[in-house]
Amino acid sequence: MLLRVRAAVAQLVAGLGAGAGGQPPAEPRGGERGSPAGAAFCRPAFLQLTPEELRRADDHAGRAVQSPRDGRRRLPWSTGYAEVINAGKSQHNEDQACCEVVFVERRPSPRGRLPSGEGGGELDRGRKGFYFHYWALFDGHAGSGAAVMASKRLHLHICEQLRDLVDILQDPSPPPICLPHDARAGPVELSQVPLAEDDGEVPNDAVPRFHLEKAVSHESLVIGAIENAFKHMDDQIERERVSQRLSGGCCALAAVYLMGKFYVANAGDSRAIIIRNGEIIPMSREFTPETERQRLQFLAFLRPELLGKEFTHLEFPRRIQPKELGKKMLYRDQNMNGWAYKKIEEDDLKFPLIYGEGKKARMMATIGVTRGLGDHDLKVFSSNIHIKPFLSCFPEVRVYDLTQYEHCPDDVLVLGTDGLWDVTNDKEVAGVVMEVLTSYEPNDPCRYTMVAQELVVRSRGVLKERGWRLANDKLGSGDDISVFVIPLGGPGNYT
């Protein structure tokens, strides 16, 4: 389905205005600083909302569910998407989404470094490279700036990281441990690497073989590329946050489909699951003060100055009162998973670094997620204590090899922000997926959109006198909710 891919790429270029199609994203060394970087509030380009529709989507009272307009063939693979705004917790919908097909073009060879000047030019004209498919959700907090920018740029950073790997990933032999000399301080020159099916270039000096040499897989190079792309995205937000008036931070969940494999990268508390033949396969885990307790406590223990004399790295089951000094209280430190009693000392009266349980768990009494992009200016309320040193912008990447299994049209990858998962668990999501898909023909391309809409509607609930309520009369999610439903099987779905 190359035609569809090309169309998608064209749409991508049109939608972004700059930097798409394998060109590097706006970096300080680039010439794009004056271009619109996309920090202004908007909804995903693929929704193609008119101003009137945008106003309706922004209505906290109505909370109308949004999906791509005609529901047909809008997104690659007939991907389903739906979103709804929160019930008033923030002015705008702070979730953002992106779905693209991106061409990764091999970086041109530097002039004058090849035995003959012709080779490089020929390769450039042939646009050597490959495509990857990309879906991502960004759940913003404390403003939408970081989420908006990440939704417009993260895939370009991934593309940029992959450009150095075009030849290596297409060569079945193991990746070279070391690449030959590159006199320029610029990016890696893969055209200098000896490749089995390439243009016969020979490096200046052959890489010797070592007795102890770790084998590194192609897969782990893609994982490394995605990890570093998240880091570059975070760096770009840091650099441009003042000039672009970028506010807040965001969780990021991205799925990259490349050469038969899904790479699901998660930094934050969004979640991805695969539903295959009714079985649930978790494709991510959440990063919160509770799940990352030991990393955070370890950092605070080693760098107590980051706590600003306001916090203790120890965890206690509740606040301690000054009058309890000298009593024994349950605690745990960074080395423990269990609990023990300790005598309360003066230092223990400080606020615990990690405090609260479940959705109410907070780090430094401020933030409930511990990985993501942005938040460079976030401080503890009415203090000068920075939160960012404790946050990680690195995702955990899980890999799913599509070629290892037979997939039917009902097998899907579901990506959702926490607005979905807070009220609907994995099993319930799998139930809705199966229920909705069976009511449509397997070749009906709008069936995945219908699933996404149903997931959003069921998690939002219905507005009653006592607020948004689920079918069981429990409170629905008052948060922004965004969902991708990506089919894994069925004829003609992949390129």
Next chain:
Amino acid sequence: MLLRVRAAVAQLVAGLGAGAGGQPPAEPRGGERGSPAGAAFCRPAFLQLTPEELRRADDHAGRAVQSPRDGRRRLPWSTGYAEVINAGKSQHNEDQACCEVVFVERRPSPRGRLPSGEGGGELDRGRKGFYFHYWALFDGHAGSGAAVMASKRLHLHICEQLRDLVDILQDPSPPPICLPHDARAGPVELSQVPLAEDDGEVPNDAVPRFHLEKAVSHESLVIGAIENAFKHMDDQIERERVSQRLSGGCCALAAVYLMGKFYVANAGDSRAIIIRNGEIIPMSREFTPETERQRLQFLAFLRPELLGKEFTHLEFPRRIQPKELGKKMLYRDQNMNGWAYKKIEEDDLKFPLIYGEGKKARMMATIGVTRGLGDHDLKVFSSNIHIKPFLSCFPEVRVYDLTQYEHCPDDVLVLGTDGLWDVTNDKEVAGVVMEVLTSYEPNDPCRYTMVAQELVVRSRGVLKERGWRLANDKLGSGDDISVFVIPLGGPGNYT
């Protein structure tokens, strides 16, 4: 089977000479500093080896397998045990083992703190407390001192930690978050805690209830007690290593059976699995430079002074040669699971903190395990760089609730040092277990010893011209091998 338990306790007291039966282990504040702390080389007390047998067990050429002598009812629950010395890698067998039934006696109430002076005395005379069963393996390195001492003391440290919890663990209501005032700087006085079925003591001031209060389970108190017991054991080795001439360090794997649950605590590269109805349930994971890479790199990144200008916290797939400066090489740092290329700089020529793969992976080119006890004086060869700051003495504790499943006499918990697992994988161990058990009557108490012996023999192999060989002619384990086979089911096995 209280009789057997009492007999075991008597044996324990006789075997140790000091400190057993709920008395605190030798601590600086105790009066036992002059007593034999057990750093001298020996074999496990329960083997009851004569001097002649000890000489035979120490023979690297014969490598005779050792088990408790008559193989009947020697160890609690008819536990099977077998061990064999290494093929010459160290003078002595540096593995150690311990199997005990320990009475945890409630700490006596402090005089003068009760409303009436009588209560405490009565309680003391009643010896209020509970028993726990205990099996542990210690795999020593660079000397046997740490392993020998840990094998004689760790269970007493666990006992000591549990003494404060006697009332709390026996009370079905949730553990109190905070215990009342204890004017003395000594241990927690649980007799001051209000207990449903206790002697009606009332604390001086009631603990208020807080809106945000984390529930802590009894189970997590036991986990915390075991974790802190490992820490106290390590501290004791540190304090007494000079006076007792304690050398080296050791991995520690301990199984504690308490109130229906197994707590399996592991610090190092020993391993525990449960085999239940043919299914394999891992009860531990290994802690090595590879599995703990990110923790170690993170510490080195935050505290580069610990690397002594000799090491880099980055990982490379092989050593870099000075002539490769300026080339691009695969690397990963503490945030990454994947690999990427970086330009080689001067600093990258230092030796990588983590280097090598599998059994050859080393931290600081020195040690292949990253958790355990001892090693306080370990340094990088011919340098002043200490290894200990990177090692953790804290175990990971996994819990298995025996009451949640029906167990048959063929269900077992297997503990083994790496000498076993290096050549025999989980599945092969499960195969041997099933094969041997079926050839004995279910009520034959020596069947678990037969399993342990067979596991050791198969991993050691048979001495041929080209060394110790397995049945498939591959090299057998040249390491010390120690195995416990603990039955989980069968009539009359538990007390």
